[in-house]
Amino acid sequence: MPTVLAYQEKETSIMNPLKKLVIDVLKPGPDFAKRAVIVACAVFSQGFFLSFLILLNLGTDPCTFMNVNLARVFQLSFGTWQLILQALLMLFVVCASRLRYIGLGTLLNMTLIGYVADFFLYLWGRVLPQSWFTLYPAKALLFAVTLLGFVVSAAFYMNAEMGVSPYDATPMIFSSWLPKFPFIAVRMFWDYLVVVIGLLAGGKPPIGTLIMCVALGPVINLIGRLMRRVLHGSKAAAIEA
Numbered sequence: 261m262p263t264v265l266a267y268q269e270k271e272t273s274i275m276n277p278l279k280k281l282v283i284d285v286l287k288p289g290p291d292f293a294k295r296a297v298i299v300a301c302a303v304f305s306q307g308f309f310l311s312f313l314i315l316l317n318l319g320t321d322p323c324t325f326m327n328v329n330l331a332r333v334f335q336l337s338f339g340t341w342q343l344i345l346q347a348l349l350m351l352f353v354v355c356a357s358r359l360r361y362i363g364l365g366t367l368l369n370m371t372l373i374g375y376v377a378d379f380f381l382y383l384w385g386r387v388l389p390q391s392w393f394t395l396y397p398a399k400a401l402l403f404a405v406t407l408l409g410f411v412v413s414a415a416f417y418m419n420a421e422m423g424v425s426p427y428d429a430t431p432m433i434f435s436s437w438l439p440k441f442p443f444i445a446v447r448m449f450w451d452y453l454v455v456v457i458g459l460l461a462g463g464k465p466p467i468g469t470l471i472m473c474v475a476l477g478p479v480i481n482l483i484g485r486l487m488r489r490v491l492h493g494s495k496a497a498a499i500e501a
Contacts, residue, residue, distance in 0.1 A: 295420045299365040302420065305413035307376025312406035314338070314377065315384060315393045319468025321414075323427045326454040327374075329461035338381070339374030346370035349426035356433050363423020370426060407468055415482070 313320045314328055324342075331341035350370065353361060392398050418424070424432070431450040435443040455469065 295422055296364060298416055299368060299420045299422050302413045302417035303365070303368045303372050304376055306410060306417065307373040308380055309406045309410035309413060310373065310377040311380035311384060312402060313410060313468060314381060316399060316403045316406070316468075317393075317464065318399075318403050319465075319470070321410075322451040322454045322458075322469055323425075325463055325469055326458035326461070329458045329463040333461050337374075337378050339376075339378040342374035343371060346426045349430055353426050353429045353433065358429060358433050361424050361429035361432060363421075365417060365420060366423035366425060366429075369417070369424075403468065407471060 310320065310324060314324070319325065320328070327342045327345060328338055330345075331338045334341060336344075347370065350362075350366075353359075392402055431447045432443070434450070435441065435446040438446060459465070
């Protein structure tokens with residue numbers, strides 16, 4: 261007959277891997293609370309600004325461009341289709357044993373951005389004048405402001421280092437499998453591929469996507485320096501000096 265000790269050992273053998281998995285995903289460490297707040301705010305902000313970019317129809321990031329058009333094809337809300345696709349990509353990431361790419365930010369990104377955007381899409385359709393999204397110069401001004409807001413929000417999200425979205429993790433995995441090709445080439449191919457899929461699904465050429473590709477890198481670096489100063493204070497300033 262199994263003893264109490266045997267049951268305890270069995271429970272421990274099950275709980276230890278689960279505990280390790282939770283620790284690997286959440287990545288607790290220095291400044292965890294600060295970084296978690298930054299990630300949550302950045303994810304919400306991305307969904308907020310994304311709702312404007314979708315309505316303006318002048319271009320978004322490649323992933324959103326594809327998802328908006330595929331959601332229309334499958335007659336699903338943007339948030340629901342984005343969650344389905346990200347869940348499928350997450351399964352790929354897990355099967356590829358790349359848990360180091362997954363964190364709290366990953367889970368918030370894949371589950372919240374789409375639905376936050378859906379909520380504000382619904383709200384703007386009822387409280388904002390349609391002319392904001394159709395007539396110039398109001399459309400151009402709103403596009404510039406919201407594109408900047410989205411890029412800055414994305415930069416905060418990425419610099420928090422709490423995991424990347426399954427969409428972003430996928431080219432990282434392929435790059436590790438294709439060592440002869442630089443990561444930037446693999447990433448560009450991945451982004452161009454999803455843009456082509458979006459075009460085939462009926463989307464218009466994304467002007468805003470091209471701007472985002474150019475602006476995102478420098479903004480990420482700038483926000484990264486700012487966050488290191490906020491999170492680590494004088495130590496970060498001394499390192500940068």
